[in-house]
Amino acid sequence: MKRVLPGFNITLGFTLIYLSLIVLIPLSALVLKTFTLTWDQFVLATTSPRVLASYRLTFGASLLAATVNVVFGLLVAWVLVRYEFFGKKFIDALVDLPFALPTAVAGISLTALLANNGWIGKLFEPFGIQLAFNPTGVVIALIFIGLPFVVRTVQPVLEDTEKELEEAAACLGATRWQTFTKVIFPAIAPALLTGFAMAFARAIGEYGSVIFIAGNMPMVSEITPLLIISKLEQYDYAGATAIALVMLVISFVLLLVINALQAWQRKRSGAPV
Amino acid sequence: MSDSASHQLQSKAFSQIHEPRWVKISLISVALAFMFLFLILPLATVFTEALRKGFDAYWAALQEPDAWSAIRLTLLTAAIAVPLNLVFGISAAWAIAKYEFRGKAFLTTLVDLPFSVSPVVAGLIYVLMFGAQGWFGPWLQAQDIKIIFAVPGIILATVFVTFPFIARELIPLMQAQGNDEEQAAVVLGATGWQTFWYVTLPNIKWGLIYGVILCNARAMGEFGAVSVVSGHIRGQTNTMPLHVEILYNEYQSAAAFAVASLLALLALVTLALKSVVEWRHARALNAVADLPPENPHWSFHNDLTH
Numbered sequence: 001m002k003r004v005l006p007g008f009n010i011t012l013g014f015t016l017i018y019l020s021l022i023v024l025i026p027l028s029a030l031v032l033k034t035f036t037l038t039w040d041q042f043v044l045a046t047t048s049p050r051v052l053a054s055y056r057l058t059f060g061a062s063l064l065a066a067t068v069n070v071v072f073g074l075l076v077a078w079v080l081v082r083y084e085f086f087g088k089k090f091i092d093a094l095v096d097l098p099f100a101l102p103t104a105v106a107g108i109s110l111t112a113l114l115a116n117n118g119w120i121g122k123l124f125e126p127f128g129i130q131l132a133f134n135p136t137g138v139v140i141a142l143i144f145i146g147l148p149f150v151v152r153t154v155q156p157v158l159e160d161t162e163k164e165l166e167e168a169a170a171c172l173g174a175t176r177w178q179t180f181t182k183v184i185f186p187a188i189a190p191a192l193l194t195g196f197a198m199a200f201a202r203a204i205g206e207y208g209s210v211i212f213i214a215g216n217m218p219m220v221s222e223i224t225p226l227l228i229i230s231k232l233e234q235y236d237y238a239g240a241t242a243i244a245l246v247m248l249v250i251s252f253v254l255l256l257v258i259n260a261l262q263a264w265q266r267k268r269s270g271a272p273v
Numbered sequence: 274m275s276d277s278a279s280h281q282l283q284s285k286a287f288s289q290i291h292e293p294r295w296v297k298i299s300l301i302s303v304a305l306a307f308m309f310l311f312l313i314l315p316l317a318t319v320f321t322e323a324l325r326k327g328f329d330a331y332w333a334a335l336q337e338p339d340a341w342s343a344i345r346l347t348l349l350t351a352a353i354a355v356p357l358n359l360v361f362g363i364s365a366a367w368a369i370a371k372y373e374f375r376g377k378a379f380l381t382t383l384v385d386l387p388f389s390v391s392p393v394v395a396g397l398i399y400v401l402m403f404g405a406q407g408w409f410g411p412w413l414q415a416q417d418i419k420i421i422f423a424v425p426g427i428i429l430a431t432v433f434v435t436f437p438f439i440a441r442e443l444i445p446l447m448q449a450q451g452n453d454e455e456q457a458a459v460v461l462g463a464t465g466w467q468t469f470w471y472v473t474l475p476n477i478k479w480g481l482i483y484g485v486i487l488c489n490a491r492a493m494g495e496f497g498a499v500s501v502v503s504g505h506i507r508g509q510t511n512t513m514p515l516h517v518e519i520l521y522n523e524y525q526s527a528a529a530f531a532v533a534s535l536l537a538l539l540a541l542v543t544l545a546l547k548s549v550v551e552w553r554h555a556r557a558l559n560a561v562a563d564l565p566p567e568n569p570h571w572s573f574h575n576d577l578t579h
Contacts, residue, residue: 004452004456004459004460005371005372005452005455005456005459005465005468006459006464006465006468007367007371007465007469008368008371008372010364011364011365011367011368012368012372012374014360014361014364015361015364015365015368015369015380016380018361018364019365019380019383019384022429022432022433022436023383023386023387023433023436024383025402026398026399026401026402026433027386027390027398029398029401029402029407029408030394030397030398030401033401072304072307075300075303075304075307076304076307076308078300078304079300079301079304079305083297083300083301085301089548091305091308092548093544093545093547093548094308094312094313094544095308095312096544096547097312097316097540097544098312099487099490100487100490100494100539100540100541100543100544100547101316101494101536101537101540102493102494102495102496102513102514102533102536102540103494103496103497103514104494104496104514104515104517104518104533104536105319105494105514105517105533105536105537105540106315108517108521108529108530108533109315109316109318109319109322109530109533110315112318112322112526112530113314113315113318118318119314119318120310120314143311144311144312144315147311147312163290166290167290170290176290176291176292176293179290201389204391205389205390205391205392205393205394206391207391207392207393207496207497207500208392208496208497208500208514212518212521225391225392225393225394225497226393228393228394228397229393229500229501232397232400232501235406237400237401237404237406240397241397241401244391244393244394244397244398247391247394248390248391248394251389251390251391251394252386252389254389255382255385255386255388255389256382258389259382
C-alpha cells in the first residue's frame with residue numbers, strides 16, 4: 001500500500017525505539033532478574049507470611065475502596081450530569097484533584113486530618129475509633145486516589161444516554177426507580193465496571209498517599225509496594241524483584257481487562273470499535 | 274374536564290422522568306458532603322497546617338536552602354521529562370492515528386503500560402538496570418557515571434511514570450479527525466513538516482496543551498518511583514515531594530506542609546488550566562455544531578483551530 005502522508009517510518013521508528021528504551025528493556029530487566037532465582041526461592045520470596053499478609057491488605061483495601069468509589073462516583077457523576085446547583089462547575093473541576101495533587105501531599109494531609117488530633121479524627125476518637133495508622137486509613141487513602149476514575153468514566157456515558165428511552169419507559173408505566181434499574185443502569189454498567197477496574201488497578205500500585213497513613217506495621221498495615229522498598233533497603237534485590245514481578249503480572253492482566261471492558265463499552269454505545 | 278385530565282397525565286409523565294424534589298435534594302447533599310469530606314477538607318488541611326506557625330515560619334520554611342534545591346530539582350526534572358514525552362507523544366500519535374499497520378492495537382496497549390505499573394516497580398526496574406548490582410552497574414562505576422541515587426535516575430523514573438500522558442490525549446483526538454486535511458495539504462504540495470505544522474498542529478492544539486498540563490503535574494508530583502531511585506541525599510537528590518516526606522518524618526510538620534502547599538497550589542493551577550482548556554475546546558466543538566451541515570467534516574476540523 002502506498003501511503004500518501006509522509007513520516008510513517010520515522011515516527012513509528014522513533015516510537016518503537018523510545019518505547020523500548022524507557023519501558024520494554026527496563027521491564028524485561030525485571031523479568032530476567034527473576035530468572036536468576038530458583039523456583040523454590042521465587043515461591044519462598046513471594047509467599048512468605050509477611051508477603052501474603054501484604055497481598056491481603058493491598059487487595060482487600062483496594063477492592064473495598066474501588067467499591068466505595070463505584071457507589072459515590074456514580075452518585076457524583078449523576079448529580080453533576082442531571083442536576084443544576086450552585087457551585088456545580090467548581091465541584092466538577094475539583095473531581096480531578098486526586099489526579100493533580102501529588103500523592104505525598106495527599107498522604108500527609110489525610111494523615112493530619114484523620115489522626116486522633118485531626119479535624120475528623122477528633123470526632124471519632126471519643127468512641128475509640130482510630131482512622132489513621134491502621135487498615136482503615138489505607139482504605140480511606142485509596143478511596144481518595146480512586147474517585148476520579150469512576151466519575152470520569154461514567155459521566156460522559158450518562159451525558160449520552162437518550163432521554164427518549166426514559167420517557168418511553170415512563171409512558172409505559174415504569175416508576176422512576178424501575179426506569180433507573182432497568183433502563184439507565186444497564187446503559188452505564190460497562191462504564192461503571194471500567195471505572196471500578198481502573199480505580200482498583202491504581203489502588204493496588206499506590207504508594208505515596210498510603211504509606212503516611214498506614215502506620216506500616218508488618219503483618220497488619222504494610223502494603224505490598226512498601227514491602228518491595230523495604231526489601232530493596234535491605235539489599236535483597238532478588239526478593240524485591242520477585243514480588244515486583246507478581247505485581248507487574250497482575251497489573252498487566254488488569255490492563256488487558258480494562259481494554260476489553262472499554263471495547264465492550266464502545267460496542268454498547270454503538271461507536272466503531 | 275378533559276383539559277385538566279390531560280394536564281394531570283402530563284404532570285404525571287413529567288414526574289416519572291424526573292426524581293421527586295426530596296430525592297434530588299438528598300442526592301445533591303450526599304454527593305456534596307462526600308466531596309467536602311474527601312476532597313475539600315484534605316486540600317484545606319494542607320494550607321491550614323502550613324500556616325499553623327504563622328506567615329513568618331511559612332516563609333522561612335520555603336527559603337531554606339534544602340527546600341530551594343528541591344524546588345530547583347523538581348523544575349529541572351519536569352523541564353526534561355515533559356518535552357521528551359511531548360516529542361514521543363506527537364510521534365506515537367502520528368504513527369498510530371494516521372496509518373494502519375499490523376500490531377497497532379498491541380502497540381497502543383504498550384504505550385498505556387506505564388500507567389498500570391506501580392510507581393515502586395517503575396523505580397525498581399531502573400535500579401536493576403543501572404544500580405550497583407544492575408546490568409550496567411559495573412560498567413557505569415568504571416566510567417564514574419552515577420545514574421541511580423543521582424539526578425539522571427530521578428529524571429528517568431519521572432519519564433517512565435509520565436510516559437503515556439500526552440500520547441493518550443493525542444491518539445483518540447487525531448483518530449477522530451482523520452487524514453483528509455493532511456492528504457489535501459500533501460496533494461497541494463506541502464512537505465510533511467509543513468503539513469504537520471500548519472494543518473495538524475492547529476487541530477490538536479487543545480488536546481496537546483491538556484496533555485502537557487497533566488504530564489507536568491505528574492512529573493512534578495511523582496513520589497513513589499522517584500523515592501526508589503533517589504537515595505534521598507538532602508540538597509542533591511531531593512525533589513519537592515521527597516523533601517516533604519523527609520520534613521514530615523523529622524516531625525517538622527509545618528515546614529513539610531509549607532513545601533506541600535506549593536505542590537497543592539500547582540495542583541489547583543493545573544485544575545484551573547484544565548477547566549479553561551476544556552471550556553475552550555467545548556466552545557470550538559459547539560461552534561462547529563451550529564454551522565450549516567453541508568460539509569460537517571470539513572468545518573469540524575477548521576473550527577477547532579480557533
